[in-house]
Amino acid sequence: MSDDIRFDLPQGAIPRQWYNVQADLPRPLPPVLHPGTHQPVGPDDLAPLFPMQLIMQEVSQDRWIDIPDEVREIYKLWRPTPLLRARRLEKTLDTPAHIYYKYEGVSPSGSHKLNTATAQAWYNKQEGINGLTTETGAGQWGTALAQACNFFDMECVVYMVRISYEQKPYRRAIMQSFGAGVTPSPSDSTNAGRTILEADPESTGSLGIAISEAVEVAATSGGKHKYSLGSVLNHVLTHQTVIGQEALGQMEIAGEYPDVIVGPTGGGSNFAGIALPFLHQNLTAGRDTKLLGVEPAACPSLTRGVYAYDFGDTVGMTPLLKMYTLGHGFVPPPLHAGGLRYHGMASIICELWDQKLLDMVAIPQLETFAAAITFAKAEGIIAAPEAAHGIAGAIREAQAAREAGDERVILFNLCGHGHFDMSAYDAYLGGELSNYEYPQAEIERAMEALPQVG
Numbered sequence: 001m002s003d004d005i006r007f008d009l010p011q012g013a014i015p016r017q018w019y020n021v022q023a024d025l026p027r028p029l030p031p032v033l034h035p036g037t038h039q040p041v042g043p044d045d046l047a048p049l050f051p052m053q054l055i056m057q058e059v060s061q062d063r064w065i066d067i068p069d070e071v072r073e074i075y076k077l078w079r080p081t082p083l084l085r086a087r088r089l090e091k092t093l094d095t096p097a098h099i100y101y102k103y104e105g106v107s108p109s110g111s112h113k114l115n116t117a118t119a120q121a122w123y124n125k126q127e128g129i130n131g132l133t134t135e136t137g138a139g140q141w142g143t144a145l146a147q148a149c150n151f152f153d154m155e156c157v158v159y160m161v162r163i164s165y166e167q168k169p170y171r172r173a174i175m176q177s178f179g180a181g182v183t184p185s186p187s188d189s190t191n192a193g194r195t196i197l198e199a200d201p202e203s204t205g206s207l208g209i210a211i212s213e214a215v216e217v218a219a220t221s222g223g224k225h226k227y228s229l230g231s232v233l234n235h236v237l238t239h240q241t242v243i244g245q246e247a248l249g250q251m252e253i254a255g256e257y258p259d260v261i262v263g264p265t266g267g268g269s270n271f272a273g274i275a276l277p278f279l280h281q282n283l284t285a286g287r288d289t290k291l292l293g294v295e296p297a298a299c300p301s302l303t304r305g306v307y308a309y310d311f312g313d314t315v316g317m318t319p320l321l322k323m324y325t326l327g328h329g330f331v332p333p334p335l336h337a338g339g340l341r342y343h344g345m346a347s348i349i350c351e352l353w354d355q356k357l358l359d360m361v362a363i364p365q366l367e368t369f370a371a372a373i374t375f376a377k378a379e380g381i382i383a384a385p386e387a388a389h390g391i392a393g394a395i396r397e398a399q400a401a402r403e404a405g406d407e408r409v410i411l412f413n414l415c416g417h418g419h420f421d422m423s424a425y426d427a428y429l430g431g432e433l434s435n436y437e438y439p440q441a442e443i444e445r446a447m448e449a450l451p452q453v454g
């Protein structure tokens with residue numbers, strides 16, 4: 001075991017392939033269904049929205065998918081990302097646990113999202129697409145896609161949840177600096193937006209509504225624009241596996257192997273990114289690492305939702321995905337981790353949870369911010385509020401290790417910095433935040449509105 005606290009890999013160690021867990025799933029993923037016919041969708045159904053190479057990755061059963069050279073060249077701007085041992089945090093917590101974290105906040109966009117944004121923009125460009133539409137809530141995804149489109153001289157159209165648009169002007173300005181067009185959602189530029197505004201002119205928006213708008217613009221662009229999603233889909237999770245692959249090599253340099261891996265889960269992509277390469281070791285190399293996802297108690301899709309077919313958006317335009325869902329009519333609770341306020345979850349994460357190959361825990365908001373402050377004081381990094389859920393999960397593990405008196409090795413994904421989320425920290429420090437448990441009655445009501453799939 002090393003005395004160092006930072007474990008770097010040379011750029012030559014940037015992975016050359018992504019890991020596709022579909023090759024190793026004990027049972028195949030449930031099919032994606034057409035919203036009208038409820039029949040499994042084929043590649044042609046998805047072609048208006050996504051380039052064919054990404055559609056093929058979505059259903060690929062190949063264990064390894066080559067990372068295009070040009071994408072890997074761009075990854076060199078920030079990859080390999082550092083892996084650190086949080087020795088000062090261990091001391092603060094007075095725990096015998098060894099705590100490591102992989103830091104994705106060093107990417108130019110400030111989070112892991114650029115790993116897939118770069119890949120998605122490249123595949124679209126290859127197929128002659130010159131613009132992408134998308135939605136953004138907290139702003140991390142819109143920022144990443146704006147940068148990625150800029151790398152390849154593509155147009156970027158971002159629908160930004162109105163409340164974030166108003167509360168986070170600097171996020172908007174970053175996207176605009178990279179040339180993206182940013183529209184607050186709901187807007188009157190789409191049928192979906194107009195429908196919402198007619199019912200509620202004061203709507204502050206939601207991720208689900210913004211998805212409806214971005215999908216509509218791509219689907220009606222006559223092939224000029226396609227749509228890009230920053231989480232949930234299989235190809236997105238696959239692109240993020242560069243995180244876990246690098247971490248495997250870095251833990252080897254550190255001379256340890258994780259007993260538990262922790263990551264926050266919104267749509268599931270950063271958690272999958274760090275966890276799936278270790279799941280591969282569990283499934284094929286006799287390892288037994290616990291893989292722990294952390295969701296907010298205010299948006300507990302996996303721990304309290306039901307496993308059912310549901311729409312990915314609010315209006316009901318997307319294909320039906322089988323997922324643990326709180327219902328597509330989910331009303332976002334007052335929660336300061338915008339990136340975790342999604343009603344569903346990636347199919348891959350849902351299947352793995354259903355097959356008991358993952359662990360999940362829901363953590364309330366105040367514990368999450370307290371964890372973020374403890375971490376910031378010890379390690380000097382202000383985490384994104386989403387990432388703080390991973391910290392809180394890791395701290396719970398470290399406390400359990402202290403009680404059990406074991407030297408548990410914990411690795412968590414610090415998936416983004418919080419430099420544009422200081423208003424949330426400000427609210428926390430000013431005592432304005434409270435805990436919020438999503439009401440059971442709301443969940444039951446939303447379940448009645450699930451699409452009926454025979």
Ligand SMILES: *Cc1c(COP(=O)(O)O)cnc(C)c1O
Pocket residue numbers: 111112113140141230231232264265266267268269270271339340384386387415416417
């Ligand atoms: C978007 C985002 C998340 C949530 O998305 P996942 O797909 O679950 O990773 C979490 N943390 C940060 C920093 C994000 O930007």
